[in-house]
Amino acid sequence: MTRFVLGRIGFYTLIAVLLAFFTIPLLWLASAPLTSDPTYEVRVPDFTFDNFQAILEHPYALPSLYNSLLLSVGTALLVVALSALAAYALSRVRLPGRDALLYALLLLSSIITGTAAMVPLFQLAVELGLIDSQLGLILILSGGLLPAAIFMLKDFMDSTPKSYEESARVFGASPLQIVAHVVVPLVRPGLATIAVWAVANVWGNFLMPYLLLSDVEKQPAAVIMYTLYTEGGQANLRLLSTFGLLYSVPVVLMYLFVSKKYGFRFHGGIKR
Amino acid sequence: MAAIELRRLTKVYPGGVKALDALDLVIPDGEFFALLGPSGCGKTTLLRTIAGLETATGGAVVIGDRDVTSVQPGGRDIAMVFQDYALFPHMDVTDNVAYPLRIKKVAKAERHRRAGEVAARLGLERLMDRRPGQLSGGQQQRVALARVMATQAQAFLFDEPLSNLDARLRLEARTFLKKLQRELGVTTVFVTHDQAEALAMADRMAVMEAGVIRQIGTPAEVFQRPANTFVAGFIGSTPMNLLDAVVRGDTLEVAGCAVPVPDAAAGLLADGEKVVYGVRPEYNAYAPKPADGSSEGALAGKVVIVENLGASHLVTLDVNDVTVQAVVPEGSEPAVGDEGFAAPRRDRALVYRDGELVTR
Numbered sequence: 018m019t020r021f022v023l024g025r026i027g028f029y030t031l032i033a034v035l036l037a038f039f040t041i042p043l044l045w046l047a048s049a050p051l052t053s054d055p056t057y058e059v060r061v062p063d064f065t066f067d068n069f070q071a072i073l074e075h076p077y078a079l080p081s082l083y084n085s086l087l088l089s090v091g092t093a094l095l096v097v098a099l100s101a102l103a104a105y106a107l108s109r110v111r112l113p114g115r116d117a118l119l120y121a122l123l124l125l126s127s128i129i130t131g132t133a134a135m136v137p138l139f140q141l142a143v144e145l146g147l148i149d150s151q152l153g154l155i156l157i158l159s160g161g162l163l164p165a166a167i168f169m170l171k172d173f174m175d176s177t178p179k180s181y182e183e184s185a186r187v188f189g190a191s192p193l194q195i196v197a198h199v200v201v202p203l204v205r206p207g208l209a210t211i212a213v214w215a216v217a218n219v220w221g222n223f224l225m226p227y228l229l230l231s232d233v234e235k236q237p238a239a240v241i242m243y244t245l246y247t248e249g250g251q252a253n254l255r256l257l258s259t260f261g262l263l264y265s266v267p268v269v270l271m272y273l274f275v276s277k278k279y280g281f282r283f284h285g286g287i288k289r
Numbered sequence: 290m291a292a293i294e295l296r297r298l299t300k301v302y303p304g305g306v307k308a309l310d311a312l313d314l315v316i317p318d319g320e321f322f323a324l325l326g327p328s329g330c331g332k333t334t335l336l337r338t339i340a341g342l343e344t345a346t347g348g349a350v351v352i353g354d355r356d357v358t359s360v361q362p363g364g365r366d367i368a369m370v371f372q373d374y375a376l377f378p379h380m381d382v383t384d385n386v387a388y389p390l391r392i393k394k395v396a397k398a399e400r401h402r403r404a405g406e407v408a409a410r411l412g413l414e415r416l417m418d419r420r421p422g423q424l425s426g427g428q429q430q431r432v433a434l435a436r437v438m439a440t441q442a443q444a445f446l447f448d449e450p451l452s453n454l455d456a457r458l459r460l461e462a463r464t465f466l467k468k469l470q471r472e473l474g475v476t477t478v479f480v481t482h483d484q485a486e487a488l489a490m491a492d493r494m495a496v497m498e499a500g501v502i503r504q505i506g507t508p509a510e511v512f513q514r515p516a517n518t519f520v521a522g523f524i525g526s527t528p529m530n531l532l533d534a535v536v537r538g539d540t541l542e543v544a545g546c547a548v549p550v551p552d553a554a555a556g557l558l559a560d561g562e563k564v565v566y567g568v569r570p571e572y573n574a575y576a577p578k579p580a581d582g583s584s585e586g587a588l589a590g591k592v593v594i595v596e597n598l599g600a601s602h603l604v605t606l607d608v609n610d611v612t613v614q615a616v617v618p619e620g621s622e623p624a625v626g627d628e629g630f631a632a633p634r635r636d637r638a639l640v641y642r643d644g645e646l647v648t649r
């Protein structure tokens with residue numbers, strides 16, 4: 018009996034420690050922006066809004082959030098549109114070596130936007146005149162995300178029955194009509210998943226914009242975050258915590274919205 | 290409305306499966322035609338090739354007087370109901386029924402009006418705002434029918450349209466479908482592997498085996514005079530007795546007994562020839578004693594099994610180690626172990642030589 022109780026106590030202590038490990042940073046993120054002089058400790062805030070005032074006055078903070086939005090939404094749209102078309106084709110047309118192609122793409126993609134390809138990517142952007150261009154950045158980020166997106170969506174499309182499309186075909190629908198009227202509505206939860214995943218990915222990406230954008234006015238929030246230092250070279254905790262909070266809110270909101278509206282499913286399957 | 294004609298239609302799937310083998314078939318305008326056969330014999334393939342969802346490897350498909358072999362499905366002026374109905378789950382009944390009209394660019398108000406009309410004919414008025422997931426199987430089937438009716442196509446193709454319904458509903462839907470086809474007069478081809486369905490609904494039917502048609506005819510012809518032993522064994526709620534026989538003058542020696550040569554084969558058999566004697570259990574009259582005192586013309590044996598079929602019983606006799614079945618009306622069924630006699634009806638029994646019906 019005592020062994021059981023002790024075991025339980027040990028178990029719950031372990032859970033509590035683990036929980037604390039994850040909650041304390043979140044608590045800090047929630048309390049520090051409302052504290053006049055935040056440190057690395059979690060303290061009861063004195064509910065001041067000075068820090069928000071300071072962020073509003075920061076010349077790059079708010080514009081960078083807008084830049085993040087532009088980059089992530091742009092990339093998500095491009096990735097969803099292109100991966101939906103590619104995944105549909107790959108799912109419905111028999112190509113020799115199709116699976117090998119998909120795996121090769123997936124493997125290569127992890128290299129393409131990774132650190133290893135930094136130098137060639139930079140060179141490529143320079144040659145194409147896409148350096149310091151948000152459009153160029155969107156294209157490159159999309160290129161990195163596409164293979165995985167196609168891979169996930171193809172799986173999704175494989176599991177939706179073909180008879181819907183065939184039925185539309187017999188009624189005379191063109192391939193584009195079939196995609197628009199039948200396929201897209203059927204795989205909507207999959208598209209939502211891909212969109213959210215792409216937004217979250219770009220939102221948190223530091224390396225690519227840092228590398229490819231030189232104009233500070235075009236930089237997204239992830240890069241601006243890095244510049245929030247005091248004159249003395251210390252991390253400016255007042256600005257950092259407040260900006261960090263503003264930076265995370267949109268992603269959380271988006272997640273809640275999409276999850277409520279569509280639910281997340283990485284595997285397709287229409288309930289029939 | 291249009292006739293459908295298939296000329297030496299062949300379909301070989303990648304990988305080498307020959308699903309249709311030089312198949313010839315003419316389905317006249319307005320006919321309700323059933324395709325029947327065991328699983329994997331190529332029924333669905335045939336239907337899909339007529340629809341254009343599979344491209345023919347050889348031969349031609351003619352609808353009306355137009356060769357449509359290389360025409361896309363949408364250009365063939367046909368409509369198809371799939372086994373799972375393929376109603377779009379994200380559209381309500383109105384939009385589903387109106388979808389073919391949407392493809393034809395009919396204005397929204399007009400197509401909704403026409404969808405409403407067709408649906409009303411099938412008793413769907415009160416379900417127009419529901420999605421397929423909120424309908425019962427029978428209602429879904431009617432929506433699928435409404436949708437093909439809305440196309441006003443030249444021919445309808447149905448792939449096992451009733452197989453998703455439960456037994457009770459299936460009977461209702463069967464009657465309904467037949468009545469509807471009568472009224473519309475549209476050439477209709479439907480696939481089924483339920484022979485009762487084919488016999489009950491079709492004007493004419495084809496029995497397929499391994500990509501070829503083994504018999505075409507009216508349900509009565511196919512039931513009463515199967516053209517070969519394959520069809521004979523396939524059609525009928527209880528399979529036909531197919532017994533090895535030897536010709537002895539104007540009698541046949543079957544399982545050690547002598548039975549008269551059936552009317553259909555009279556004068557067509559050579560003495561000593563080895564043939565197969567066929568008689569349906571329904572046409573095999575059972576009696577506990579030989580009819581007019583002698584056992585002549587009957588198969589004498591011992592009852593081994595009695596199965597209840599509802600209004601009748603299926604009696605299995607062991608006749609000198611050969612199994613013979615007969616159907617006995619309720620109330621006069623024997624007990625297991627009884628001696629019994631089965632007298633085949635001479636005007637209904639058939640003879641097969643090398644698997645083919647011997648007939649004039």
Ligand SMILES: Nc1ncnc2c1ncn2[C@@H]1O[C@H](COP(=O)(O)OP(=O)(O)OP(=O)(O)O)[C@@H](O)[C@H]1O
Pocket residue numbers: 302303304306307308326327328329330331332333334335482
């Ligand atoms: N896409 C395909 N690729 C290769 N072979 C196929 C394909 N579709 C069907 N077949 C083969 O063709 C033959 C005929 O198949 P089909 O689906 O037409 O049979 P069916 O008569 O409709 O059977 P069931 O009653 O089971 O539906 C089968 O041997 C099947 O394995």
Ligand SMILES: [Mg+2]
Pocket residue numbers: 332333334
């Ligand atoms: Mg089939």
